[in-house]
Amino acid sequence: MAFFGSTGSGESLFKNPMGLDYDYQPKLVKYREVEMRQVAAAMRPLFQKRSGRNVFVFGPSGVGKTAAVRNLLLELEQETDEIMPFYINCWKNDTTFKMLLEMCSVINYKFTQNKRGDELFEIVKKDINKKAAVFVFDEVDKIDDVDFLYNVVEEVFNKSIILITNHKDWIADLDTRIKSRLTAEVLEFKPYNLTETRGVLQQRMEFVFAPGVWEPDAFEAVVQKAFSMQDIRSGLYLMKEAANTAEERNSRKVTAADVAAAIKKLEEFSIKKTEELEDETRFILNIVKKNSGRKIGEIYEAYKEAGGSMVYKTFQRRIAKLEEDRFISAERVVGGSEGSTTILKFGQEKKLTEF
Ligand SMILES: Nc1ncnc2c1ncn2[C@@H]1O[C@H](COP(=O)(O)OP(=O)(O)OP(=O)(O)O)[C@@H](O)[C@H]1O
Numbered sequence: 615m616a617f618f619g620s621t622g623s624g625e626s627l628f629k630n631p632m633g634l635d636y637d638y639q640p641k642l643v644k645y646r647e648v649e650m651r652q653v654a655a656a657m658r659p660l661f662q663k664r665s666g667r668n669v670f671v672f673g674p675s676g677v678g679k680t681a682a683v684r685n686l687l688l689e690l691e692q693e694t695d696e697i698m699p700f701y702i703n704c705w706k707n708d709t710t711f712k713m714l715l716e717m718c719s720v721i722n723y724k725f726t727q728n729k730r731g732d733e734l735f736e737i738v739k740k741d742i743n744k745k746a747a748v749f750v751f752d753e754v755d756k757i758d759d760v761d762f763l764y765n766v767v768e769e770v771f772n773k774s775i776i777l778i779t780n781h782k783d784w785i786a787d788l789d790t791r792i793k794s795r796l797t798a799e800v801l802e803f804k805p806y807n808l809t810e811t812r813g814v815l816q817q818r819m820e821f822v823f824a825p826g827v828w829e830p831d832a833f834e835a836v837v838q839k840a841f842s843m844q845d846i847r848s849g850l851y852l853m854k855e856a857a858n859t860a861e862e863r864n865s866r867k868v869t870a871a872d873v874a875a876a877i878k879k880l881e882e883f884s885i886k887k888t889e890e891l892e893d894e895t896r897f898i899l900n901i902v903k904k905n906s907g908r909k910i911g912e913i914y915e916a917y918k919e920a921g922g923s924m925v926y927k928t929f930q931r932r933i934a935k936l937e938e939d940r941f942i943s944a945e946r947v948v949g950g951s952e953g954s955t956t957i958l959k960f961g962q963e964k965k966l967t968e969f
């Protein structure tokens with residue numbers, strides 16, 4: 615049988631497949647010069663052994679926030695040994711302890727076993743305070759306990775702290791004790807326009823694929839879809855999927871039909887995910903869908919009326935998980951006649967980190 619016969623002989627359409635890995639860091643982050651210059655300026659005092667400024671970066675998903683800031687950290691690393699770069703993804707490291715372990719690995723400290731968080735912080739702090747440091751806390755809204763920020767602000771001398779999130783209101787909600795000490799500049803990343811979307815995707819296409827692999831209308835279909843979703847990540851996902859489909863049928867070209875199939879898969883992605891939720895969570899998601907845009911307390915009432923039996927705390931935790939998985943979005947509203955509350959919205963914005 616020749617099940618593998620045709621795959622071995624043909625050349626791959628992919629010249630540099632790793633360029634579509636989700637954690638691939640592009641060498642050049644186009645169209646973000648202004649934003650990168652502002653962040654770099656905030657770090658610049660560190661070169662003169664003074665404390666830097668802090669920046670709060672926000673913007674929707676897939677607009678280059680992580681790519682731009684990580685690029686700056688790489689440049690910083692090449693430029694000097696005197697400023698230590700800490701990049702921490704708070705989604706993956708969602709407790710202070712995990713963050714500290716991550717920091718220990720950056721400073722190459724290995725004797726972390728049986729040590730408490732405060733002991734680890736002392737070790738990291740001592741090391742950093744000999745020099746200077748940049749801390750990037752990406753997806754910072756994903757952690758519950760922000761006390762570590764207080765420690766970093768207070769006890770590390772020469773530093774810049776860069777906080778990245780999708781939620782503009784996260785900083786408004788921050789404990790005033792921390793906020794007043796942080797005094798961060800605010801920097802918004804807006805979605806790319808059509809030309810920019812095309813430019814970013816074209817740059818990646820040329821890196822990943824051999825010339826002539828993409829039919830022009832196929833590539834344009836990817837650009838249009840990514841632009842309509844305002845998310846470069848979905849464009850990269852489509853490129854990968856469409857090219858895989860083309861390769862499977864032993865084509866030397868990626869066509870518009872391959873892209874159409876990939877778009878269909880992209881749209882099914884969120885639906886499939888919903889099916890994977892356990893019953894009670896799906897039940898809650900449906901209630902949010904029916905009551906999208908209302909306050910969390912009202913949605914909890916609706917949930918109980920519909921026969922739900924969880925206590926509020928448990929309900930809240932499920933809501934947080936649904937938000938984390940991006941089935942819903944939660945917007946914190948501060949103040950108002952009834953004090954602070956959270957508005958829940960149904961939405962299928964999700965990260966395509968699985969491609
Ligand atoms: N200007 C750019 N040049 C090259 N690649 C880019 C650019 N902007 C975004 N990308 C790529 O698009 C993908 C999404 O970008 P990135 O991860 O930086 O988004 P983000 O704004 O951090 O989104 P999220 O809020 O979901 O974390 C990445 O693979 C990144 O490399």
Ligand SMILES: [Mg+2]
Pocket residue numbers: 679680681752
């Ligand atoms: Mg990011």
